[in-house]
Amino acid sequence: MSDPHVSGPHVVIAGGGLAAVRTAQALRDLGHRGRVTLVSEESAEPYDRPPLSKEYLLGTRGADDLRLAAPDEYARQDIELVLGRAAVGLDPRTRTLTLADGGEIGYDRLVVATGARPRRLPSLPESRRVHYLRTAADSRRLAGALTGGARVAVIGAGFIGLEVACAARLRGCRVTVVEAAAQPMAPIIGAGPADWLRRRHAERGLEFRCGTTVGRSEERPDAQVLFLDDGTVVEADVVVVGVGVVRDTAWLAGAGLETHHGLVCDGSGRTSAADVFGAGDVVCRHAAGRCRPAGHWTAASDGAAQVAAALLGVPPPDLGEDGFFWSDQADLRLQFAGEAPPTATATVVSGDFDSGRFVVHYTEGDLLTGVFAVNAPRDFLRGRLALRSASRQART
Ligand SMILES: Cc1cc2nc3c(=O)[nH]c(=O)nc-3n(C[C@H](O)[C@H](O)[C@H](O)COP(=O)(O)OP(=O)(O)OC[C@H]3O[C@@H](n4cnc5c(N)ncnc54)[C@H](O)[C@@H]3O)c2cc1C
Known part of the structure; x- marks a missing residue:
C-alpha cells in the first residue's frame, strides 16, 4: 500500500537476481520516489551468475566480485532488501504477496523476477556425485569436486555445460560430454559451426558422446555409472547436468496469471494481471504468434529497464531484442x-x-x-x- 510520506507507488520485486536488481536500479534512475522492496529467497545479497561457470568456479574471482551492486548502494538508493524469504503466493485482487514464513507484503505494483531453476534429469536420481549449477553455493560445491584426475561427466553441451567442461579440463579432470543433439550447441548455432566447436574442444581433451543421453544410472561406491541410450557406459566421479532450465511459475498458481513456458508477458513486461509485471528468465514473451522464453543475461537486464519504464509510464528504452548471449569456453x-x-x-x-x-x-x-x-x-x-x-x- 502507498505510504503517504513518499510519492509514487510501492513497487515490490519478487526475486533477487539480475532482473530484480536492475529493475530496482532503473526505477531509481528514472526518478521513482515511492518505496521499492526486493524480496529474495536467497539469503545472500544479489549476485551475478555468469562467473559461476567460469572465473568463480575456477577460483580466479571471489564472492565480492559477484555483487550486482556495491554494498552501500541499496541503502543509498533506498531499496529495501528482504532476504532469505521466498514468495509462495500472490493475490492480485488484494495486491498481496505471501511469503513462505507466513508473512505478507502488500504492493501497488509487483514485478515477478524469480528466474529459473535447472531442469532435472529423471534418469539421474539425486546423489552426492550429481551436480546442477544455478547458485553460488552450487558453484562452490562443484569447485570442490573438480580435482585433478577426477572423471567428470557433463550431461548437456549447451553453453553452461561446455563452460563447466572446459573449467574441469583446466583443473586437470578427465571430461566426457554427453549431448542428445548431433553436435554441441547445434540447435543454437547450426551444424557447421557446431561441428567446428566439437573438434576444437576435442583437441583440448574433451571426449564427446553426441546423439545420445542417459537412459539410467547407478550409484556405486567408486563411481556414478551412466548407461547411455546408445549402449555405451560412462563411469564418473562427478556428474554435472546442464540440460536447460524450468521457469518456476508454480507459486503463481491460483493468481490467475497467464503462464506457458514461463510467465507470459508482452514487450514491455506486462502480464495478464493489472499492476503485475515480469522481468528476466522467468518470462516468456508472446508476440506475433510466437513464444520466446527469456534465458540470457542481456535480455534480463534490458527487460528490467523496459519494465521500469512501463511501471512509470515513460517511453521504453530503444533496446533491440535479439536474444544476444556470450559464452567463455577456455x-x-x-x-x-x-x-x-x-x-x-x-x-x-x-x-x-x-x-x-x-x-x-x-x-x-x-x-x-x-x-x-x-x-x-x-x-x-x-x-x-x-x-x-x-x-x-x-x-x-
Ligand atoms: C552458471 C550460469 C552461467 C551463465 N552464463 C551466462 C553467460 O555467459 N552469458 C549469458 O548471456 N547468460 C549467462 N547466464 C544466464 C544469466 O545469468 C541469467 O539470464 C540471469 O541470471 C537471469 O537473471 P534473473 O534475475 O532473471 O534470474 P536469476 O538470476 O535466476 O535470479 C532469480 C532470483 O530469484 C530468486 N527466487 C526464485 N524464486 C523465488 C521466490 N519464489 N521468491 C523469492 N525469490 C525467488 C532466486 O533465488 C534468485 O535469486 C548464466 C547463468 C548461469 C546459471
Missing part, C-alpha cells in the same frame, strides 16, 4: 544474436574456422536472421547492428 569467446533456423544458410563472412577467429552470418533468402562469432568481438558488433536493421526492416 580460450574461446562465443557471441551469438538472432536465430539460426535449420533452413538458414550459414556463411563465414570474416576470418575462418582454421584460425579459430571468425564470424558467421545466417540468412534465409536475403534476410539476415542471426550472427555468431568466435574471438571476433568487433566484427560481431557490426553483424549485430546489421541484424538489428534487418529485423527493423522486416517489421516495416
Whole structure:
C-alpha cells in the first residue's frame, strides 16, 4: 500500500537476481520516489551468475566480485532488501504477496523476477556425485569436486555445460560430454559451426558422446555409472547436468496469471494481471504468434529497464531484442544474436574456422536472421547492428 510520506507507488520485486536488481536500479534512475522492496529467497545479497561457470568456479574471482551492486548502494538508493524469504503466493485482487514464513507484503505494483531453476534429469536420481549449477553455493560445491584426475561427466553441451567442461579440463579432470543433439550447441548455432566447436574442444581433451543421453544410472561406491541410450557406459566421479532450465511459475498458481513456458508477458513486461509485471528468465514473451522464453543475461537486464519504464509510464528504452548471449569456453569467446533456423544458410563472412577467429552470418533468402562469432568481438558488433536493421526492416 502507498505510504503517504513518499510519492509514487510501492513497487515490490519478487526475486533477487539480475532482473530484480536492475529493475530496482532503473526505477531509481528514472526518478521513482515511492518505496521499492526486493524480496529474495536467497539469503545472500544479489549476485551475478555468469562467473559461476567460469572465473568463480575456477577460483580466479571471489564472492565480492559477484555483487550486482556495491554494498552501500541499496541503502543509498533506498531499496529495501528482504532476504532469505521466498514468495509462495500472490493475490492480485488484494495486491498481496505471501511469503513462505507466513508473512505478507502488500504492493501497488509487483514485478515477478524469480528466474529459473535447472531442469532435472529423471534418469539421474539425486546423489552426492550429481551436480546442477544455478547458485553460488552450487558453484562452490562443484569447485570442490573438480580435482585433478577426477572423471567428470557433463550431461548437456549447451553453453553452461561446455563452460563447466572446459573449467574441469583446466583443473586437470578427465571430461566426457554427453549431448542428445548431433553436435554441441547445434540447435543454437547450426551444424557447421557446431561441428567446428566439437573438434576444437576435442583437441583440448574433451571426449564427446553426441546423439545420445542417459537412459539410467547407478550409484556405486567408486563411481556414478551412466548407461547411455546408445549402449555405451560412462563411469564418473562427478556428474554435472546442464540440460536447460524450468521457469518456476508454480507459486503463481491460483493468481490467475497467464503462464506457458514461463510467465507470459508482452514487450514491455506486462502480464495478464493489472499492476503485475515480469522481468528476466522467468518470462516468456508472446508476440506475433510466437513464444520466446527469456534465458540470457542481456535480455534480463534490458527487460528490467523496459519494465521500469512501463511501471512509470515513460517511453521504453530503444533496446533491440535479439536474444544476444556470450559464452567463455577456455580460450574461446562465443557471441551469438538472432536465430539460426535449420533452413538458414550459414556463411563465414570474416576470418575462418582454421584460425579459430571468425564470424558467421545466417540468412534465409536475403534476410539476415542471426550472427555468431568466435574471438571476433568487433566484427560481431557490426553483424549485430546489421541484424538489428534487418529485423527493423522486416517489421516495416
Ligand atoms: C552458471 C550460469 C552461467 C551463465 N552464463 C551466462 C553467460 O555467459 N552469458 C549469458 O548471456 N547468460 C549467462 N547466464 C544466464 C544469466 O545469468 C541469467 O539470464 C540471469 O541470471 C537471469 O537473471 P534473473 O534475475 O532473471 O534470474 P536469476 O538470476 O535466476 O535470479 C532469480 C532470483 O530469484 C530468486 N527466487 C526464485 N524464486 C523465488 C521466490 N519464489 N521468491 C523469492 N525469490 C525467488 C532466486 O533465488 C534468485 O535469486 C548464466 C547463468 C548461469 C546459471
